[in-house]
Amino acid sequence: MALSTNDLKPGTKVLFDGDPYSILENEYVKPGKGQAFNRLRIRNLKTGRVIEKTLRSAETVDEADIAEMDMQYLYNDGEFWHFMDPNNYEQLTADKTKVGDAAQWLKEQDSVKVLLWNGVPLQVTPPNTITVKVVETDPGLRGNTVQGGTKPAKVETGATVKVPLFIVEGEMIMVDTRTGEYLNRAGK
């Protein structure tokens, strides 16, 4: 669908040079008695890069067929990651490059956000926080809760997180996937 530059509110998804972009900002610029322009800040949904673009006002831009869906992560075979739409049980696959860094936070059965472009997965976003098991870490110093100090710990989904020294293998911890930071111990 063709949109006018004046209709591009933040969040609208459009196509430029064949790539899908999300509108971050749209500033209408019109000097008195002069021509009008729209100055856009846009994010490339394929590369994540943010750029600025100036268009003449009322020019048309194509809307991008972008949908964001909640899907259930099933499993991966090292090459493809499999997801399922819980509403209709339809499955989708995304390759390693589309999953990217999100792979280290994906726990089977978790609900994740999948960005689709023309029905094809473009990007996967894990939940903001996950509860995972620590599968590998040094014993650390028992009882040392007073001093700071952290040690690396590998969790079941593959990520490495800095955890307090008292965390042991087999424990469940909560992690913020956006920052990769340990939040707290989780209950069993």
Next chain:
Amino acid sequence: MTADTWRPGASLETLRARAALLRALREFFHARGVTEVDTPLLSRHATVDRHIHSFAVPGEPPRFLATSPEFAMKRLLAAGSGPIYQLSHVFRAEEAGRHHNPEFMLLEWYRPGWAHHALMDEVEALVREAAGAPGPFRRLTYREAFVEAGAPDPFTADATVLRAQLVARGIGCDGVAADRDAWLDLWMGAVVGPTLGRQRACFIHDFPASQAALARVRPGEPPVAERFELFWHGVELANGFHELTDAAEQRRRFEADQAWRRGAGDAVPPYDAHLVAALEAGMPPGAGVALGVDRLLMLMLRQGELASVVPFGWDRA
């Protein structure tokens, strides 16, 4: 539509400040012997300005909502009204943004017998009195403003140079070919304008002849339009002119604008023949200015957008 969009977008305190401003503006003109007039919002004729789009109201014939009270006020001037002012809602289609609402309020006034510099003095007095703006205001020529902002000389730089330096700042724009005026507009709107009037409000005057609108053009090397604008905190507040009074020249400009609009595939409304007739009958020489009242209030109250100083912005009307 959320549950609360029935409410005004401006706080009640802001609406009271708006009322106080309107009163202050009326008192200013009352004290100076300028008469208030109110002219029709609907007309058979429209502006044919290249970059302004009028709302059309269906009918036989269709009528157009005023984009400015200028034409009707000039007819009053030609009929011997003397100095007049108007506070009026005006309508410009497609103009929406932080500082634009398609329906907005203009304060427009005319001083027969004055040149534009004297009117600038009066605009300054009004904005300092009614809005408390600190003075004195700066006055720069259009060229000085460009040069100070690091832009190319607007009178001598050609379209390629104007474009190239915008591209270098990340403000290039495809689809604007060799149109010098379009590049000047983008320079003014995106770069030069936002730097003006940051501490004290600032007038710019002596525009390039191609940006004259309805102003007289003073012959010279280069010819210069007797037009001025007022900027405050980087926002364009007022547009003033030493008015064109030559009927033949006015008709010529209207027809040129219509031809341009035709060529650009835009609607071509009928130009105001009453205005041309009024000029033929004889409008006294003088200066006129249009000031955005909503923007004045927005800047006085240090708000960031028009929608927060009008009762109901475009999204709530």
